[in-house]
Every structure is written in structure tokens, then in C-alpha cells.
Amino acid sequence: MGDLSDPTVWLPLVFAGLMGLSILIYVVLDGYDLGIGMLMIVAEDDEKDRMIASIGPFWDANETWLVLAVGLLLVAFPTAHGTILTALYLPVALMLIGLILRGVAFDFRAKVSPPRKPLWNFLFFLGSLIAALSQGFMLGMYVMGLDWTLAHVAFAALIACCLAAAYMTIGSTWLIYKMEDLLQKKAVTWAKRTLIFTAFGMGTISLATPLVSPRIFDKWFSFPEILALAPLPLGAGALFLGLVLILRKLPKDKDRHAWLPLFLTGNIFVLGFLGLAYSFYPYVVPDKLTIYEAAAAPESLTIILIGTLFVLPAILIYTAFAYYVFRGKATDLSYD
Amino acid sequence: MDAVTLARMQFGANISFHILFPTITIALGWVLLYFKMAYARSGDSKWMDAYFFWVKIFALSFAMGVVSGITMSFQFGTNWPGYMERVGNIAGPLLAYEVLTAFFLEAVFLGIMLFGFSRVSNRVHTIATFLVAFGTTVSAFWIIALNSWMQTPTGFEMRDGVAHATDWFAIVFNPSMPYRLVHMLLASGLTVSFLIAGLSAFRWLRSDRSPGNRVALKTGVTLAAILIPVQIYAGDLHGLNTLEHQPAKVAAMEANWTTQSNVPLVLFAIPDQETRENKFEIAIPNGASLILKHDPDGIIPGLNDFVAADGTINHPPVAPVFFAFRIMVGVGLAMLAVSWFATWYLRNGQDLRPWLAWILVGMAFSGWIATLAGWYTTEIGRQPWLVTGVLTTTEAASDVAAGMIASTFIAYLVVYAGLIVAYIATLMYVSDKAAKQTPGAQSDKGYQPGFSSSPAE
Numbered sequence: 001m002g003d004l005s006d007p008t009v010w011l012p013l014v015f016a017g018l019m020g021l022s023i024l025i026y027v028v029l030d031g032y033d034l035g036i037g038m039l040m041i042v043a044e045d046d047e048k049d050r051m052i053a054s055i056g057p058f059w060d061a062n063e064t065w066l067v068l069a070v071g072l073l074l075v076a077f078p079t080a081h082g083t084i085l086t087a088l089y090l091p092v093a094l095m096l097i098g099l100i101l102r103g104v105a106f107d108f109r110a111k112v113s114p115p116r117k118p119l120w121n122f123l124f125f126l127g128s129l130i131a132a133l134s135q136g137f138m139l140g141m142y143v144m145g146l147d148w149t150l151a152h153v154a155f156a157a158l159i160a161c162c163l164a165a166a167y168m169t170i171g172s173t174w175l176i177y178k179m180e181d182l183l184q185k186k187a188v189t190w191a192k193r194t195l196i197f198t199a200f201g202m203g204t205i206s207l208a209t210p211l212v213s214p215r216i217f218d219k220w221f222s223f224p225e226i227l228a229l230a231p232l233p234l235g236a237g238a239l240f241l242g243l244v245l246i247l248r249k250l251p252k253d254k255d256r257h258a259w260l261p262l263f264l265t266g267n268i269f270v271l272g273f274l275g276l277a278y279s280f281y282p283y284v285v286p287d288k289l290t291i292y293e294a295a296a297a298p299e300s301l302t303i304i305l306i307g308t309l310f311v312l313p314a315i316l317i318y319t320a321f322a323y324y325v326f327r328g329k330a331t332d333l334s335y336d
Numbered sequence: 337m338d339a340v341t342l343a344r345m346q347f348g349a350n351i352s353f354h355i356l357f358p359t360i361t362i363a364l365g366w367v368l369l370y371f372k373m374a375y376a377r378s379g380d381s382k383w384m385d386a387y388f389f390w391v392k393i394f395a396l397s398f399a400m401g402v403v404s405g406i407t408m409s410f411q412f413g414t415n416w417p418g419y420m421e422r423v424g425n426i427a428g429p430l431l432a433y434e435v436l437t438a439f440f441l442e443a444v445f446l447g448i449m450l451f452g453f454s455r456v457s458n459r460v461h462t463i464a465t466f467l468v469a470f471g472t473t474v475s476a477f478w479i480i481a482l483n484s485w486m487q488t489p490t491g492f493e494m495r496d497g498v499a500h501a502t503d504w505f506a507i508v509f510n511p512s513m514p515y516r517l518v519h520m521l522l523a524s525g526l527t528v529s530f531l532i533a534g535l536s537a538f539r540w541l542r543s544d545r546s547p548g549n550r551v552a553l554k555t556g557v558t559l560a561a562i563l564i565p566v567q568i569y570a571g572d573l574h575g576l577n578t579l580e581h582q583p584a585k586v587a588a589m590e591a592n593w594t595t596q597s598n599v600p601l602v603l604f605a606i607p608d609q610e611t612r613e614n615k616f617e618i619a620i621p622n623g624a625s626l627i628l629k630h631d632p633d634g635i636i637p638g639l640n641d642f643v644a645a646d647g648t649i650n651h652p653p654v655a656p657v658f659f660a661f662r663i664m665v666g667v668g669l670a671m672l673a674v675s676w677f678a679t680w681y682l683r684n685g686q687d688l689r690p691w692l693a694w695i696l697v698g699m700a701f702s703g704w705i706a707t708l709a710g711w712y713t714t715e716i717g718r719q720p721w722l723v724t725g726v727l728t729t730t731e732a733a734s735d736v737a738a739g740m741i742a743s744t745f746i747a748y749l750v751v752y753a754g755l756i757v758a759y760i761a762t763l764m765y766v767s768d769k770a771a772k773q774t775p776g777a778q779s780d781k782g783y784q785p786g787f788s789s790s791p792a793e
Binding site for chain 1: 392395396398399400402403404405406407409410412413414417418420421424425426427428429431432433435436437439440441443444445446447448450451452455456498500501504734735736740744747748751755758762765766
């Protein structure tokens, strides 16, 4: 790692941490609203309005974390930004089209004439699905070292489906927390059905990652490093088990523990993310470019860091304020 | 078609689509704040009628701007990897500050502004509205700072072929930045005022005589009449600034081939870059010299000065810049005529007439046309440079295969074309719906004071 008092060492590390944090927050937050978008296809019409209402005040801010993550990749690791996005050109373009469709469908569906509403509901579902699949595909390709072979594409396609399922799981748990009555019961069922694919996807990535890269294999299975890594799979296993148990019992009287599945799923995402971060550090482009090689000039990183240290706490505070304002069970959205 | 041209067309299509919506939301945020404050001052419910109608259009426009903006942040990397490699140390912090200081602010408080009316106090709601308007303007500030730096770069030095910042104040407040920022903010104000006037006139044509619609119409027309002369003056200053720092761009705008005095103002021509002359030229003698130098004998640089000895052309393509500039100025003059006439006509509480309403409807999206034409003038006028004197557009392009760019380009175009149609159709639909809900010449449908009496639940 080198000398931590040297800005060319600690600045890239700090920015990799900030970027990772943004990606993690994005995946959890936009994960639940993308998941709800995909679940729209199995919901009744009146349920769709309530599902949308539960994410209405948040989705825009949720997606801003993606802009921050890509922005940090762009500004802190400019060469990696070019390499990664050029290698993932097609899935990136598909994801963007998906995000465009769902973002605008959100507003159009509430404003167009009633006969057109089903079309925009469908586009909202379709956009969410395309965005989630593309993100999963990119994750799969990234794990495979951004190398386009048939086997890697097949693997990435599998991960695409699993990430979409994982988003549906966290989307369902958000609905369990925000909904009542029948829709809440349905959300419990949805969470149970999608959970198995989430677990399968995480297991597959965990198996594939060390097999693809000898460097990561050594990092995982050498002693004593294996002791440091062990809490991740054990913790994830415990969280999955807890989730299965609590989902069997929900919904409970007086809506007790309705928040718990969301909390557990969020933490599963955190552990999965930590596993990937542990495996790929210090590389930003797998096995090709480290964060130190890809970093922008220290004076530029310093000026961004100063701004970030002032602004990020403010962002977190007013984001928390927005969640506080729209706390409790979701109600129909209205502008007045 | 080669990959660079395709990458430019794709990026150009994206950024053209994107700018339409910030152009609306930047100024509309402030207009909404004005409606709220006017209500707070007067207690007249017509202001809240106007607010609740226009906040819907704000929400829709904002969503369109957000999703197309996300696309932009990726296309910097997919289309122009050389850009961040060469000038990432400058562009990076400016973009980062935009995301940190503006995006989150607008995104988070937008939720409260749109859906929090019955959940927070009126004061907090007004503050949220202010923060959204403020956020959109801060966003414009950073992005214009970066764009202007690319036009007129200062405050940096090149080390090993990579730009390094030496003076951040000089980078942000570079020579063309204040002019471009003012010009763009005024363009946003004009776009919004004509949109408000146009849609209100459309509602009027659908027999909407509600006070809320009338006050919006009056606001739109009056705001346009105030802003347009300011914009013409600011645009003139911006042009003089461009003449000083980017003479090749002005030469292309005026289609002036040779450096000379007594340059005529070309009203129409077809510039021919092959023969390097204007065909079918209609011009006012000494006009360009008078406008640009305030002297009929003023010497204006010509395009032929920007051709290297080996024949390499270092000036922008002339015809697109020349025509785009004329479209912008033409729309601006139409805006002046319409807004002043309409303000005069509506004086002392006079009502609209159908023919005037149709003119206003026709001008509803004139701001978009002028804004796009203005951006084409300045962006094509910057070619062949991406960052003047530092990086050419060709150098910044990626080595993504042309076929891949072409296929994604077509996909984007299909989506964007569909969305533009849906956007305008929805604007018409919500206007029509609003008109139907308020029949009669004097609607007395008002808001109950303390609107929280009708909770969203």
C-alpha cells in the first residue's frame, strides 16, 4: 500500500472509498426502486399506483448516487473511466435507455390521458428491467475481467438475471416496510420467491471470482488472509437465514418487524459489495490498472476532496430529512 | 461515415435533447417560487392555481432533464475518453462540484417540493422550492464554467501533455464565462416565459378564463418583454467577447472570408467552403464592422487567416455556424416583436384575441429553437478544437467501432423522438384538462386557506 502520508497514495485510496460508497448506496437505494419497477408487472392496477407512490419522492435522489459514482470514476480515475465504459459500451447504452424510459415513464404515467396509462406503466416496468439486467451484466463482465468471450457473456447474462432478482428482493422488502394489508402480504411472497435467485447469484460470483483470477484465488485461500475473509460468507449466510425465518412470520400483529427484511437485505448487499471490494483492491480495471495508476493529479483530487468533505455530510443530512418527511406507510401521491 | 463524426452526432443529439429541459427548469423553478411568494403576499388563490399547474410541467421537464443528464455523464467516457485523459484535472473538479453542490440539492428537495406540500409546513415547502430553483442555477453555473473554459481556457499549464490546474479562480471565471452564463440564464428565462405565455394562450383558446391562467399569461408575456432587450444587449457583449477570444468563430458567424475593413452585414448567403466565397449574398454595407467594432472602417478578421500554409483548415465549418447564428437572431427579433406587442395589447386588463393567442401558441417553443441554434453556433464554432488550443475533437474520440456507435445512436434517436412527441402531447393534454376543469369566464374555484385541510391521504 505504501506510505500513507504521501498524497499520491492516500488520495486514490480515499477516492476509491468514496466511489465504492456511492456505488453501494446507489445499488441499495436505486435497487429497491428498480425492483419495484420490475414487480409492477405482477401487480394489480390500483397496487401499481401505491407502489409508485412509495418511491415517488426518492427515486430521483437515488439515481443521483449513480451520477456521483460515475462522476467520481470520471474525475478521480479518468483513464479507468474511459477503459471501463468503452469495454462496456453496449450494456451502458442499454442501461441508459432503460433509465431514461423508467425515469420519464414515472412522470408521464401520472399525467397522460387514462387510455395511455397502461403503456407508460409497461414502459416503467420495461425500463426498470432493462436497467437492472444491464447493471447485472456489467457486474458479470467486470468480474470476468472485461473480456468479451462467449463464456464470459453467458456468465454475465446469468449474473444479470440474478441482480435483477436481487433488486426485486430489496424492492419487495421496501414494500413490506411501506405497505399495508394485501399488498404487504403479496410483497412477502415476492421477497420469498426472488430471494433464492439472489442467494444463487451471490454464490455464483463468490465461486467464479477466485477461479477467474489466480491473484484473487491467492488472496482468498492463503493463510491467514482467509481468517479476515471468513466473516463475509458467514455473515451473508446468517443474514439470508434470518431473512428466510422472518419472511415466514410476516406480516405480524401491529406491523411489528416490517422494517427488518429491508434492513437484512440491505446488509446482504453491503457484505456482497465488501467481498467484491476486497477481491479487486487495488485494481480499478481488473488485473490491469490499479487505483494508483489511474488516479488524477493530486492537486485536482485535493480540491474535490475539500468540497466533498463539506458537502457530503450535508447531502446525507438532507437525504435523511427527506426520508423523515415521507416516513411511515406510503399514501397516494399528490402535488397538494 | 467515420467514427468521430458518428460520435459527435450521437453526443450532439444527446446534449441537444438534454439542454431543452434544464432550459425550462432553471427559470421555471424561480417562476414557481415567484408564484408562491405572490400568493403569500396577496393571499389570492389564483397564484396557487398557477403554481399547481406549472409545478406539474416542472416535474415532467425535470425528469426529462435528469435522465438525459445521466446519459451525458456516461458519454463523456464512452465517446470522448481522450477528453478526460488530457484535461480531466480541470474538467473533473468542475463536474464533481456540479454533482455535489447542485444535483443532490435539487433531487432531494424536489421530492419535498412536489409531494411534501401536505407533510411539511408552508415555510419549509417554500424553502424546498427555493433550494430546487437555486440548485438548478448552481448546476448551470458549474457546467457553463466548464464549457466556457473549453472555449477560452485559462489558469492551467501543460505537463507531459496533460493539463494541470494552476489557478482555480481563473479557470472558473475564465474570459467568456460571465457572458455565456448571463446569456444562458436569460435564454432560460425567455424559453420559460414564452412557454408559459404559449400554453396559457392555448388554455385561453380552450375557453379557460380562470384567474390562475390569466395571471400566468400575464407573467409570461411581461417577463418576456422585460428579458428580451436585456438578452439582445447581453448577446451583443458576448459576441464582442467572442471576437476578442475566438475570432475564427465570429468570422464563420458573419461568413467573412478575408480580413478587411468595411465588412458588410450578411443578411443571407450560401457560404461555399470549397470556393471560399458566399453565393447569393444579400448584405448591408459596413454593417458587420459597425456592429462588431462600432466603426464602419473597423477591421474584422476573416476565415482565410485560419488556413495553414499546407492547406489545413483551422476554422469551423462555415455554413452551419452562419445559419445557426441567423436562426437564433431571427427568433430573438420575433420574440422582441411578439412580447412587446402582446404586453402593449394586454395593458389595462385587456383580454386576448384568438389571433394573438395563436401567435403566442406558435411561439411557445421558440425559446428551444433559439437556445439550440445558439448552442450550435458556439459549439460548432469552436471546431476543430474541443478545448481551444489544447485538444482537438478528433484527438479526444474513442476507438469504439463505428457500427456500435451507429446502432446505439439510432436507438437513442428513436427514444428521444418518441419522448419529445410524448412530452409536447402531454403538455397539451394537461393544458386541455386544466381548461376543462375551470369552465366559464369567472371561475370562483379557489383554494381553502390552509390547504392542509385536504390532506394527501
